[in-house]
Amino acid sequence: MDTSMKQIFKLILLLLGIAPLLGCAAFTYSAQKVEAPTQQLAPIGSQLTPVPEQASANTSQNEENLLVDLYRSSSPSVVNITVYQQAQQGIVPVGTGSGFVFDDKGRIVTNAHVVQDADQIDVTFSDGQIQSAETIGIDQNSDLAVIQVEKVPDKVLPLPLGNMQELAVGQTVVAIGNPFGLDGTLTKGIISALGRTIPALTPFSIPEAIQTDAAINPGNSGGPLLDLHGHIIGINAQIETNGLSQSNSGVGFAIPVNIVNQVVPELISKGKYEWSWLGVRGGDVNPSLVEAMNLPIATGAYLVEVTPGGPAEQAGIRGADKQKLVNGRAVEVGGDLVIAIDGKSIDTFNDLLVYIALETRPGQTVTLTIVRNGKESDIDLLIGSRPETVE
Secondary structure, eight states: OHHHHHHHHHHHHHHOOSSSEOOOOSSOOOOOOOOOOOOOOOOTOOOOOOOOOOHHHHHHHHOOOOOOOOHHHHGGGGGEEEEEEEEETEEEEEEEEEEEOSTTTTTEEEHHHHHHHSSEEEEETSSSSEEEEEEEEEEEETEEEEEEESSOTTTOOOBBOOOGGOOOOOOOEEEEEEEGOOEEEEEEEEEEEEEEEEOOOOSSSSEEEEEESEEEEEEETEEEEEOSSSSSEEEEEEEEEETTTTSSSSSSEEHHHHHHHHHHHHHHHHHSSOOOOOOOOEEEHHHHHHHTTSSOOOOEEEEEEETTTTTHHTOOOOOOOEEEEEETTEEEEEEEEEEHHHHHOOHHHHHHHHHHHHOTTTTTTTEEEEEEETTEHHHHHHHHEEOSSSO
């Protein structure tokens, strides 16, 4: 298999949720290795202007005060979740996680993998008060869940949600949660990257995840990732472990707030969330593919496979149907190349999946602009609902 096709199939595996990450509840599921980012060094000749000692001290003091105030105002809204299951000796605790108060009606948001197998749930607030909770909605595709207690303690307020459009790599963030059962723990870091794709609890994936180096460990799952204004920008969910450890290695991932905004209200009102589904597998365009298919464009989402009976097949979309040798390498050819959807340019396969997931709903009709046999054409497609499994 040539390098280009390996890249395509590597992306396919990622899209199927086969990825090297570990959920960060105190009971975690294992995963495989993720490549470490390439280290970038500043040019040897570059010079930095020294910061005056007084200015540096003032900046440090200001940040320290900011973090103290942020913790004081936000931590009461972060809860410790204890999960119980039936065992031979009775109901026993089997794991812990974190969550945060979402509204004034006792609803708490956490990760699906924290509570999905619970027979009973206890919620411990920062003042030590413990309340029983019931699950009112779970979405495994986003790893989000909503549980509810009878009443939150007095003066405990819902945490405000932030805006993904205002985030930037390098921005300071904090995580509050209960790593290893140590309730009310705050850790600080930065946004290391935006737009990551991480595995869900299904064969699909979670787009637009936030990568951070704020320490996230088992027990942090479901807790908030906050900006310095105290706004939730993500929900801590997974850590990279290299398969060697279950603790933090400086690479953590949070489910982005835009997905929280999208999914949680429907978990509250319906108990579930229906995701859009296209029914394709594919990858990015590469030089071998351009040469093999004589493509007029070197960007887009190339479709390797169309799911039988899925929305794409029903609309007449085609996947690859044969192989062609290019410099001795086998390349899957014959598939459609998607270059736009509803007039929005599509440069990569991930662009297509993110648009379908975040910008459409089942039952909606979209227009795909494709390249087939060297010619552009538009195809209308009726978006379907994501199935539980994909063969």
